[in-house]
Amino acid sequence: MAVQSVFILNFLGDVIIEKHYRGLINRAQLCEMFWDIVSKAEKPTEVLPVVSVSKYYLIHIQTNGLFFLAASLKETPPLLVVEFLHRLSDTFKGYFGGISEETLKENFVTVYQLLDEMMDNGFPFTTEPNILSEMIAPPNLLTQLG
Numbered sequence: 001m002a003v004q005s006v007f008i009l010n011f012l013g014d015v016i017i018e019k020h021y022r023g024l025i026n027r028a029q030l031c032e033m034f035w036d037i038v039s040k041a042e043k044p045t046e047v048l049p050v051v052s053v054s055k056y057y058l059i060h061i062q063t064n065g066l067f068f069l070a071a072s073l074k075e076t077p078p079l080l081v082v083e084f085l086h087r088l089s090d091t092f093k094g095y096f097g098g099i100s101e102e103t104l105k106e107n108f109v110t111v112y113q114l115l116d117e118m119m120d121n122g123f124p125f126t127t128e129p130n131i132l133s134e135m136i137a138p139p140n141l142l143t144q145l146g
Contacts, residue, residue, distance in 0.1 A: 002072060002122035003081060004056070006088070006115065007031060009067040010101045013038065016066070017104060019115040021122040025056075025071055034058050034069060050078045061085045064099050072122075080124070087127045088118060094129050095138045107139055 005025045008017040013035035018027055033053040041047045044062060051058045059081040060069040068085040089099060091114060096103045104111055113136045117126050126132060 002074060002076065003070045003084075003119065004073055004122060005030075005071045006085075006119070007067075007069040007071070008104065009035070009069060011044070011065040011067075016101055017108070017111055017115075019112065019119075021119055030056060030058070030071055031069070034060070034067075038067070049082060059085070061089065063089045066099065066101065066104075084119070084124045084127065087124075088114075091118070091127070091129055091132060095133075110136065110139055 002022060004022045005018065005020045005027075007015055007027070009015055009031060013031065015027060015031055030053070034051065037051055037053075038044050038047050044067075047060070049060060051060075055073060057072045057075065058069060059072065059076075059078055060067050061082060062068075068089055070081050070085060072081070092099045092104070092111065095110060095114070096107055114132065117132060117135055119125055126135070
């Protein structure tokens with residue numbers, strides 16, 4: 001499995017967070033293709049979790065009005081990517097006490113640190129919350145003021 005990039009989009013299709021692991025992807029084009037698929041669906045929940053567009057496989061989950069989107073050039077085990085995206089979402093919830101567009105923006109430094117530690121060169125790496133909390137301190141009042 002090799003994930004090229006991970007994006008987090010809000011319910012309007014705006015990219016909040018993007019992380020590239022293996023080269024750069026034209027974010028605008030890729031996310032627009034994905035959002036066209038979401039827009040054509042009657043409900044966002046009806047969009048299939050794995051979608052093939054041009055040369056990419058787009059795998060996504062939805063949580064709290066956010067889309068966690070992973071892009072891959074090659075066929076990858078979709079359940080492995082879905083599990084990683086769920087683990088990413090759960091980690092953010094654990095770190096920030098909930099997950100929303102605002103929460104991600106307020107804690108973007110921690111979000112990118114977690115993205116760096118949880119995946120290495122497109123492969124899931126450290127995904128255990130206990131280990132991550134030892135490596136990256138969860139935000140608290142003192143770290144937010146500093």
